[in-house]
Amino acid sequence: MTITKHTPGTEELPTVLAALRGWQGDQAPAALHPGDVGWFWRFGERTVAASVRLWRRDDQILAVGLVDGARLLRVNVAPDVFADEELAQAVAVDAADPGRGLLPEGEATVDAPSGSAVSAALRADGWSEGERWTPLRRDLGGPVEDPEVAVTVTVVRPDRPGDVADRVAVQRSAFARSTFTEERWHLMAAGPAYDSARCLLARDPSGAAVAAITVWSAGPGLPGLVEPMGVHPDHRGRGYGRAITLAGAAALRELGSSSALVCAESSNAAAVATYAAAGCVPQPEIVDLCRG
The missing domain is CATH 3.40.630.30 (Gcn5-related N-acetyltransferase (GNAT))
Structure with missing residues (x-):
């Protein structure tokens, strides 16, 4: 079953938030949280919708991305596809190609869950380590x-x-x-x-x-x-x-x-x-x- 990338309409944003809520857990790595989308909402719901990307297999949302500024993509993935290689390759290809509407040419940054197949695929494609962050709970x-x-x-x-x-x-x-x-x-x-x-x-x-x-x-x-x-x-x-x-x-x-x-x-x-x-x-x- 093919993985597709989709930019949601404003009417789909509650579904996006529900998906992100369902992926949170105290043992999960720090990643895109519904609150991150909530804070981004200060730019208005149309901007939020235009900045979100969904990767789906059939009707299941596998990953949510937020284009947070011109050169930053923040990604979270569903726990049951954390190690999914097909999803990882789809996200990595989309991040690498400016024609796919995620990131421009030149300098760019991706924030993907630590230890995920998405992170590994980006590293394999030559993405290097940048800003270091300390999560605290x-x-x-x-x-x-x-x-x-x-x-x-x-x-x-x-x-x-x-x-x-x-x-x-x-x-x-x-x-x-x-x-x-x-x-x-x-x-x-x-x-x-x-x-x-x-x-x-x-x-x-x-x-x-x-x-x-x-x-x-x-x-x-x-x-x-x-x-x-x-x-x-x-x-x-x-x-x-x-x-x-x-x-x-x-x-x-x-x-x-x-x-x-x-x-x-x-x-x-x-x-x-x-x-x-x-x-x-x-x-x-x-x-x-x-x-x-």
């Missing part, structure tokens, strides 16, 4: 401790425009190249993935917005995702990153998540240390695969 089987710093954490909601504005301001200050806006927050919050997500904002005793986090549940008993977390640069070094990460973990536990997952660049020692301080245990490193 926190078990949510027990209560999450309170932070040791004085903060007030609120859930950011569409009907609280002041909180939305402050949450966006923290994001833009924390990430130099951020293009986040209030309009994009509302687009994200209107997406179906956000039905099981929480956006949290931390304020210090003076009322200043100091940190923010968005967390995404994949469903009860499945790992949730932190994407993203940021601390305002004027307020770093005071424990606010740990505090907002703990608040995010507590929110995921309330949503029924089995664990909280986050990935940080291994080169970003401060981020890795912050997550570790919030009880997230570093897992084996994973690497992007690069061409050019």
Whole structure:
């Protein structure tokens, strides 16, 4: 049975999210999570649909790809085809050929599940190791401790425009190249993935917005995702990153998540240390695969 690649319409996106939810597990390697698609929803559902690729065999979705920017493809595969060579070759060929509508000529990056046949096929085709990432997980089987710093954490909601504005301001200050806006927050919050997500904002005793986090549940008993977390640069070094990460973990536990997952660049020692301080245990490193 032939494997085909397909770009979904907007009406198919709930099916895409359902497939990604079903592939999550505490023992599964870090890979594309429904929360990653939810965070991408800030660009609007038409952009999401145009950026998603599905590999199918008959009616079964075998793999989901997200073209995240001009030169990055993020892929996850169904657990029962993790070692499927036919699927691996199909994804590798599609990634290599600019005419197939995934990646342009020249420099490009693929984020594929570590240990999968897809990753092995790309390596065999000459893709080399690039950015190294440290996944961290926190078990949510027990209560999450309170932070040791004085903060007030609120859930950011569409009907609280002041909180939305402050949450966006923290994001833009924390990430130099951020293009986040209030309009994009509302687009994200209107997406179906956000039905099981929480956006949290931390304020210090003076009322200043100091940190923010968005967390995404994949469903009860499945790992949730932190994407993203940021601390305002004027307020770093005071424990606010740990505090907002703990608040995010507590929110995921309330949503029924089995664990909280986050990935940080291994080169970003401060981020890795912050997550570790919030009880997230570093897992084996994973690497992007690069061409050019």
